[in-house]
Amino acid sequence: MVSGKLIKLLVYEILEFVSFSAPTIVVAEQFASAYQRTKNVTEKTYYWLVVSISIAYVALLALVLWVPVKVLLHKKHRLCSKIKLWRPPLMICIIFTTLPCFGFSIAVTEIQKSASNSSTSSLPDTLPDLPVSLVLGSLIIVDIIEKLRKYPLKGKPIKNEDWHIHTTNLQQMKTVSEQVEPSEENNSVSEPARRNPMPKPRTCSQNPRPISTIADETPFNSGVLRAISHQDKRAAIFLSSFIMWSDTIEMLRVSGHSAVFKSGWLYPVYIFSYISLLRIALTPQKSLVNSAGVFLQDFPFIFVRIGLIAVLGTITPILGLLKNILVTLSYFYFNYFTTFRVFNTNETSF
Template identity: 40%
Template sequence: MPSGKMVKFILYEVLQFAALIVPIFVIMERFALLIHRLKKLDLTVYWLVVAVSIAYVTSVTLLVWAPLKYVILKQRRFITEVTQWRPTALAYLILSTLPCFAVLIASSKVQVDMGCKLDHFVELPVSLVLFSLICVDIIERIRPCNLTGKSDSLNPDFDMPGPVLTHLEQVTTVSAQLHPNESQNSLTQGRPETRNGRTSRRWEDFAGSPSSRAYLYSSSSRSWSYSGPFSFLWWKDERSEVVLDSFLFWLDTAEMLRITGETSIFYSGWVFPVYILCFLSTLRIIITPQNPLLSFAGFFLQDLPFFIIRVALIAVFGNVTPVFYPLKNVLVSLTFIYFTFLTKLRIFNRRRMF
């Protein structure tokens, strides 16, 4: 009977491979059907396009995907040294997402040239491409964790739920740093008063208490606990939060892809920059989740270009997207510029004394 690690490995690999090939087959089938309806010929053209998709998937699987997985499984040196980016995500973008977006753009161009508007790929194909991308991201992030039992909070891909002790150091008291005479005088002046011939032990308790040690915690949020009848509402697991974070991470890109479903945009020249910017925003999946470069990439690959293209689309086509999204883009861009660059200037670096 296979072990749990083997079952998890097979499950992850099957899901990733399905996310690689399913969007290609679905979009190519829709494209083949579109060509068949435009040309009004027999099914030869339809099956020819389907055969091309099968040949493409077979080629990239044998020549790129399988060798890459083998190298990662064997943990070759040039793969194990990769810590700031994810090779599997890069291969998925090049082999699946890029061809799918190219076919979608070609579908728009073919229909415009033929003077027909039959299919603008509004729902299933576009949603399936992004959903598969999110699944690959989730699998890559949750792969080091167990599927059963408690999660491993020490995994670097997860945000630790509470303060974690990272350094323990004995702090030298003030009295130890003073000269003996000065220390004795200071302690005499600082001791609590004697009541009924008995000195309060609060000073000694404080000197020997754990608060005399310095605990340097990480910058994570405080861990909350509750032991009442509704304690199950306080349960927290990082593995489930990875799924939520992944979908929220791609929410802006999903809205931008939804805009391409508008007929006026899909059959115009604006479909080219929209899909190109959407693909550039997906390049963020290559960077590891805890990499500081992720915020820089989010600004230059998503928020800034998305704000420009959204303002242009609203000016040309009207309210094709909610105003909430360009406001989000401009707010994130301004805060990134301010806290990253402007706060280093002398005029913004003055400390206020309270």
């Protein structure tokens, strides 16, 4: 019988390899079709030449880079422990898959522009959504798989078991402290100061924080509300992975607008969208991810959206611009401005 661990590993690796190879071949095929239409010939020599080059490119990268890196990561556990700030599979996908796909997408629009100028065809009103959805969807799939590797797919998460062990240890520590306090009081009865005992101040140790954390995780004891309030890290990974890239997805969808790809705004939209994708290669647990999201996505998107709205109108939502501004201002204010003397005042929270 094949073990479940081996099956999970094979499924993960197949999905990651498809996400690594499929976008380049599909987007290159669209470029080949657009280039073939501009030639107005019945032969498909140029079409099959571009498709074969893309397949050879993917096969070469798989043999030279993808497979060796995967083997090293699975065999050399010491190497994995040293790589703490970034994830090699996602970095490979961003550099060798996403970058060529963006280049092919820009080349398709340039070919259609040249064809429209020569009066052989006209530009469409919108570009197809398949390249954007395929490229970003592949990156999200690889991101989810890399996050799910340390979690089992069956059974409860290990974190809940650690919480129960932690609470039992706290209860044992509390019983020991209750047994020690009466003995200390009996030994100190003979002291003169014992005649007027002072009340003991209340401390935070009576309500340990880990217990309240567990209560917050499961606030309902029974009924439908308890079933709805279940929280599992594995399900949250899928939710957070798609939500994190909603801003980049919206920005790339704007590039399909005719007013954008017919003008020079196509290039800054693709350039800054690609820069925002670089943060997916960072390890999610590190605090560097928050600052990278601001400096690589929200802060550059402010200027791109302001330029698009000023020149082409509200083709990009104003709510997206408001989100970028608020995220950037809140990051700088709470992380840097509050350290200054003007903002560093004690404030009572209600």
